[in-house]
Structures are given as C-alpha cells and as structure tokens.
Amino acid sequence: VKKILLMGNPNVGKSVVFSRLTGAHVIISNYPGSTVEFTEGKLIIKDKKARLIDVPGTYSLEPTCTAEKIATEMFKEGDLIINVVDATNLERNLLLTLQLLEKKKPVIIALNIWDETKHKGIKIDVGKLERELGVPIVPTVAVTGEGINKLVSRLNKAKISKHKTSSSEEKWKKIGEIIKKVQKVTLRHHTFTEAFRDLTVQQWFGIPFAVLVLFAMFILIRFIGEGLIKYIFEPAFENFWSPLMLKLSAILGGTGFFHNILIGKLAEGRIEYVESLGLLTTGLFVPIAMVLPYVFAFYLALSLLEDIGYLPRLAVLCDNLMHKVGLHGCAIIPMLLGLGCNVPGALATRILETKREKFIAMTLMAIAIPCMAQTAMIVGLIGDAGIYGLALVFGTLFIVWILLGIMLNILIKGESPEIFTEIPPYRIPYMRALSKKVWIRVKAFIKEAVPFVLLGVLIINILYSLGIIQFIGEITAPVITGVLGLPKEAVGALIVGFLRKDVAIGMLIPLGLSVNQLIIAAVVLAMYFPCVATFSVLAKELGAKDTLKSTFIMVFSALLVGGILNLII
Amino acid sequence: LLPLLLFYRKVNIKLRLVLFGVESKLEINYRDMEQSKIVTLDRMKSGQKGKVFKITGGRTVQLRLEALGVFPGTNIKKISAFLSGGPIVFEAEKTQIAIGFGMAQKILIEVEK
Numbered sequence: 001v002k003k004i005l006l007m008g009n010p011n012v013g014k015s016v017v018f019s020r021l022t023g024a025h026v027i028i029s030n031y032p033g034s035t036v037e038f039t040e041g042k043l044i045i046k047d048k049k050a051r052l053i054d055v056p057g058t059y060s061l062e063p064t065c066t067a068e069k070i071a072t073e074m075f076k077e078g079d080l081i082i083n084v085v086d087a088t089n090l091e092r093n094l095l096l097t098l099q100l101l102e103k104k105k106p107v108i109i110a111l112n113i114w115d116e117t118k119h120k121g122i123k124i125d126v127g128k129l130e131r132e133l134g135v136p137i138v139p140t141v142a143v144t145g146e147g148i149n150k151l152v153s154r155l156n157k158a159k160i161s162k163h164k165t166s167s168s169e170e171k172w173k174k175i176g177e178i179i180k181k182v183q184k185v186t187l188r189h190h191t192f193t194e195a196f197r198d199l200t201v202q203q204w205f206g207i208p209f210a211v212l213v214l215f216a217m218f219i220l221i222r223f224i225g226e227g228l229i230k231y232i233f234e235p236a237f238e239n240f241w242s243p244l245m246l247k248l249s250a251i252l253g254g255t256g257f258f259h260n261i262l263i264g265k266l267a268e269g270r271i272e273y274v275e276s277l278g279l280l281t282t283g284l285f286v287p288i289a290m291v292l293p294y295v296f297a298f299y300l301a302l303s304l305l306e307d308i309g310y311l312p313r314l315a316v317l318c319d320n321l322m323h324k325v326g327l328h329g330c331a332i333i334p335m336l337l338g339l340g341c342n343v344p345g346a347l348a349t350r351i352l353e354t355k356r357e358k359f360i361a362m363t364l365m366a367i368a369i370p371c372m373a374q375t376a377m378i379v380g381l382i383g384d385a386g387i388y389g390l391a392l393v394f395g396t397l398f399i400v401w402i403l404l405g406i407m408l409n410i411l412i413k414g415e416s417p418e419i420f421t422e423i424p425p426y427r428i429p430y431m432r433a434l435s436k437k438v439w440i441r442v443k444a445f446i447k448e449a450v451p452f453v454l455l456g457v458l459i460i461n462i463l464y465s466l467g468i469i470q471f472i473g474e475i476t477a478p479v480i481t482g483v484l485g486l487p488k489e490a491v492g493a494l495i496v497g498f499l500r501k502d503v504a505i506g507m508l509i510p511l512g513l514s515v516n517q518l519i520i521a522a523v524v525l526a527m528y529f530p531c532v533a534t535f536s537v538l539a540k541e542l543g544a545k546d547t548l549k550s551t552f553i554m555v556f557s558a559l560l561v562g563g564i565l566n567l568i569i
Numbered sequence: 570l571l572p573l574l575l576f577y578r579k580v581n582i583k584l585r586l587v588l589f590g591v592e593s594k595l596e597i598n599y600r601d602m603e604q605s606k607i608v609t610l611d612r613m614k615s616g617q618k619g620k621v622f623k624i625t626g627g628r629t630v631q632l633r634l635e636a637l638g639v640f641p642g643t644n645i646k647k648i649s650a651f652l653s654g655g656p657i658v659f660e661a662e663k664t665q666i667a668i669g670f671g672m673a674q675k676i677l678i679e680v681e682k
Binding site for chain 1: 637652656664
C-alpha cells in the first residue's frame with residue numbers, strides 16, 4: 001500500500017485537507033517512540049487504497065526540535081508527498097517546499113487558503129509557479145472543499161523535481177527570485193482583525209481578555225455539561241434503563257453474588273445509580289451520564305480555541321507565569337489538554353524540549369491538574385453545597401500547582417528554554433473539521449474510560465466481598481483518619497482511585513461525609529496518584545527512576561496538603 | 570506596590586545595562602549602537618519597524634529563525650513586549666513570532682528613524 005504524506009508548515013490547514021481527503025475513515029494513532037501525535041487515514045484513488053498520513057507541521061527538513069525530527073523521519077518513509085502551502089504566506093512556505101523538492105520524491109503542491117489571497121491583495125501566477133518549481137500545483141480552499149477533487153485527480157501527476165541540492169542561503173535567494181516572478185501584492189490598509197490580533201498579545205489588553213475568554217469557556221462548558229446531564233442523560237437512565245434494571249434484578253432474585261456485581265445494592269427498591277456499585281448501573285451511569293457530557297463540552301470548547309488560533313496567544317500571555325514553574329508559555333497547551341484527560345496531556349508534553357521540563361510538567365499535571373472526569377464528579381458532588389466547596393478544591397489545586405512548580409524549578413538543576421513559536425492569524429473554525437475532532441476525542445474517552453470504570457467497579461465489588469477493603473481500612477486508619485480526618489471506609493475510594501478517579505469520587509457519596517471532608521477527599525484523590533492510564537504514560541515517558549521520584553512527590557504532597565486542609569478548614 | 574514595581578524595573582534595567590556592557594564582545598559595542606540606530610530587539614518600542622542586522626545567538630537559534638524567514642536583511646516590526654523579562658512578539662514579513670527575552674537580546678535590529 002502506498003504511503004502518502006501530507007507535509008507543510010504548521011497551521012497551513014493540513015488537517016483540514018486531511019479531513020477532506022479521508023472523509024469518515026479517520027483513526028488516531030500514536031507513532032511508536034515519536035514525540036508528537038500524528039493522524040493516519042485511508043484514501044481510495046481509482047479503487048486503489050492508500051494510506052494518508054498527516055505529518056506534524058515543520059518549517060524545515062533541518063530539524064531544530066524533536067517534533068521536526070519526527071517529521072523528517074516520517075518523510076523518509078513516504079512514497080508521495082502532498083506539500084500543503086499557505087498561499088497567503090508563500091515566501092516562508094517555499095523553504096520547506098524547495099527542501100522537499102530536492103529530496104527526489106514525487107511531490108504535488110496544494111496551494112491552500114487560496115480564497116484569502118484575494119482579501120489580502122495577493123496575486124499568484126500558478127502556471128508560472130508550476131514552471132519554476134517543476135511540480136503540479138493545485139489551488140485549494142480546504143475549508144470549503146474547493147480544489148480538493150482536482151487535487152485528488154492530479155495525485156498521479158505528482159512529479160520528481162529537477163531541483164538540485166543547495167544551501168539554505170541559496171534557497172532564500174532562489175525564493176526571492178521566484179516570488180518576484182510569480183507574486184504581486186497590492187498594498188492595502190490594515191484590517192480590523194489584524195489590529196485585534198496585535199491587541200490580543202499586548203499585556204494590558206491581552207491578559208484581561210484572556211481571563212475573559214477562559215471565563216466564557218468555563219461558563220460554556222458548565223452550561224452544556226449541566227444541560228446535557230439534566231435534560232438528556234439523567235431522564236434517559238431514569239425512564240428507560242431503570243425499568244430494565246429492575247426487571248433484571250427481579251430475575252436475579254434481588255440478592256446474591258451476581259446481583260451484587262451486575263446491579264449492586266438497591267435502595268428501597270429503587271436504583272441509586274451512583275451508590276449501588278453494580279456493573280450495569282454505576283459502571284455505566286458514571287462514565288456516560290455524569291462524565292461524558294462534561295468531556296464533550298470541554299473538548300468542544302478546547303477545539304474551538306485551538307481552531308480559532310487562540311492557544312499560541314495564550315502561550316505568549318502565560319509565558320512569564322510558566323517561567324516561574326520552570327516551563328515556558330507553550331507548556332500551557334499540555335496543561336489545558338490535561339484538564340480534559342491527563343493521558344493526552346502527558347503525551348503532549350513531548351512538545352517541550354528538555355527532560356527537566358517534561359518531568360516538571362508531568363509531575364505538576366499528575367498532581368494538580370484534575371481531568372474532566374474528576375472535575376465533573378467533583379462538581380456533581382460538592383457543587384450542590386455552593387461555590388465555597390468548589391472554590392476551595394480548585395483554589396487549593398491551583399496554589400499547589402504554583403508552589404510545587406516553584407519548588408521543583410528551584411530544586412531541579414538546569415535551565416528552562418525560552419518560548420519560540422509562530423503566532424498564526426485568527427481563523428474562523430471549520431465546523432466539519434471541528435466536530436470531527438471533538439468526536440475523535442470523545443470516542444477516545446469512551447474507549448478508554450468505560451472499560452476502566454467497569455474494571456474498577458468489578459474489582460471493588462470483589463475486594464469488598466472478600467473483606468480486603470475493610471482490612472486495608474483498619475491498617476491505614478491512622479493516616480486516613482488521623483491525618484486527613486476521613487472515615488476509614490474512604491480507603492475504598494483511594495484504592496479505586498488508582499484505576500479511575502470518577503468512580504472513586506462517586507464512592508464517597510454513600511459515606512455521608514461533611515462538606516469539609518468531601519473537600520479534603522476530593523483534593524487528596526486528585527493529588528495522591530494519577531489514574532493507571534496516566535501513570536503508564538508517565539512511566540513510559542519519564543523512565544523508572546523519574547517516575548519513582550514523581551510518585552514520591554505525589555504521595556508526600558497529597559498527605560501534606562490533605563493534612564493542612566484538615567487542620568485549617 | 571507601584572513604587573516597588575517601578576524600583577524593580579529601574580534596578581532591572583540598570584542591571585541589564587551592566588550585563589550588556591559586558592556582553593559587548595558582540596563586535597558592536599554599546600556606544601556604536603546608540604549612534605548607528607542599531608538596537609537589540611528587546612529595546613525596540615512596540616510598533617517600531619526595522620531590519621535585522623545580525624543574529625548573535627547560537628546555531629540552533631539562527632536555524633530556527635531562518636526557517637521562519639528571519640535572517641539579516643529581513644524587515645520586521647515589533648508587536649508587543651511584556652513586563653521585565655517577558656516574551657517579545659514581532660512580525661517578519663507576514664509571520665508573527667513570539668520569542669523569549671534572552672533570544673531577543675541576541676537579535677540586532679537596524680531601526681527606522
């Protein structure tokens with residue numbers, strides 16, 4: 001099967017082209033040992049199947065960072081290259097194009113974002129550019145699909161260019177000549193969007209604006225998440241699933257081992273979805289009706305910010321803050337992803353350059369960034385008691401994030417590299433690509449979360465019926481009760497927390513804790529250990545020694561912070 | 570708090586001047602820079618335009634900037650800066666780039682009058 005690579009500078013619309021070309025057959029996969037995520041899909045050209053790979057964006061084939069190294073490595077395996085070029089920024093894009101051309105692989109160029117050239121007063125003579133470069137060029141507007149069919153029909157015309165190897169100095173000279181011949185720019189006035197784009201990276205306007213944006217996102221997530229739970233998922237479970245479960249309960253005889261595992265304990269003949277701890281009740285209700293709506297809402301908001309192009313600006317605005325914890329602005333992106341799920345968040349720390357940064361970022365994330373599953377459950381559990389509890393939980397985690405980061409920055413030797421990033425222009429998100437991205441992320445959540453939740457519920461049932469949890473509860477009572485001020489039964493939640501934090505928080509409900517105890521339990525559950533999926537990523541990315549260090553910091557800081565909270569609230 | 574902040578900035582700027590004096594093995598010394606309109610990127614004003622004169626950083630910095638089309642002769646415009654030591658945003662041709670303060674100190678710009 002042929003391997004077709006989509007290559008180009010970051011942010012030229014490769015992924016939109018990818019989404020257009022592959023239709024619905026998209027799978028997400030992690031490239032083994034790679035530094036960044038890449039996407040692969042199937043493409044059918046004239047009944048022949050091909051693999052289409054969305055290579056991470058790179059400015060050059062001379063790698064200066066790990067992400068670019070991966071792109072360069074992947075380039076070697078490609079049979080055909082679709083070079084996606086930003087028509088509104090031809091000059092800069094041509095460096096990579098010339099580098100690709102001299103590597104003697106068939107290349108076809110998609111001159112993307114073609115529609116915007118008109119607004120920007122840029123005129124490009126495509127025929128002339130084709131002759132200059134010696135490969136076919138198709139102007140495209142991937143967001144609307146314009147030119148995509150032509151691109152597909154001309155894929156087999158991709159040619160090996162006759163360009164010879166040259167130094168980059170020669171290339172820039174050559175690019176200057178080409179631009180002079182093929183491109184005419186009519187001067188025009190600054191547009192409003194340009195003025196706005198410059199304004200959003202000024203500190204006096206940008207920082208308050210960022211706070212506003214994040215607050216709006218928070219409101220949006222809460223609104224969508226709450227709405228979905230209240231009006232769709234809870235009624236659906238109550239009205240359709242409960243009768244079925246009650247019937248099943250009757251068939252199983254209302255008690256017994258299998259009844260306990262599948263349905264759990266009934267509360268006066270009714271099904272209490274969070275407390276019953278059955279596979280078909282709690283095991284499905286927690287991930288689907290309590291967590292999924294928030295996960296969906298979060299990824300919708302995040303993907304929106306990503307596609308508009310706001311994240312790099314946020315990175316610039318956060319740079320000073322991030323330096324305090326030994327990272328730089330770009331580390332805000334893994335942190336934001338971590339708020340959705342720590343697993344992709346931890347994987348995304350690969351964009352950071354040094355081992356030191358990765359260690360700090362992953363440790364901080366595992367300890368003080370609660371994933372959406374946790375957040376949704378905390379909101380569901382403590383939110384009823386008012387904003388006080390929520391503010392205390394998330395405020396504590398934020399303070400821990402800062403203080404621990406400052407300490408790690410001082411204690412771990414080495415410097416933190418500086419920010420270096422392009423800031424793309426704002427773009428209007430393309431709804432189809434956006435919804436697809438959200439769907440892929442939500443699907444990944446369902447695939448990962450549901451089995452682990454079920455496993456967690458199963459294990460806790462078995463441990464309970466064997467009396468193991470009660471036994472551990474007795475042993476750990478001095479710490480759990482003495483230091484944290486929680487009842488010894490809470491140890492069950494801490495054990496399940498290794499597997500899934502959402503189920504663990506749900507398990508606190510039947511314990512009848514006070515609000516303050518709930519706050520302490522939620523903070524400790526967030527901090528003491530990441531879930532097993534995140535932990536395995538940590539172990540893989542950091543190695544055994546650093547993972548051990550990180551784990552020690554987690555357990556120690558969780559007990560410390562939990563103990564302090566117990567004393568002061 | 571405000572006087573404290575101002576004092577901090579003043580000390581910070583002075584410190585940097587001292588450091589800069591030491592760094593003047595950069596082939597161009599500080600006094601020349603005052604006269605010949607050549608400043609480092611961090612000392613430009615937001616909105617000011619100029620032309621890259623020299624990049625004195627290491628090979629990697631040069632490579633990364635070059636891949637984005639920033640090398641001696643490129644026209645640039647500074648977009649924004651942040652409180653002492655924060656990142657610097659500038660525009661080169663049509664690309665906006667954010668770099669750290671340290672890197673900005675290593676980019677010499679011939680500013681427009």
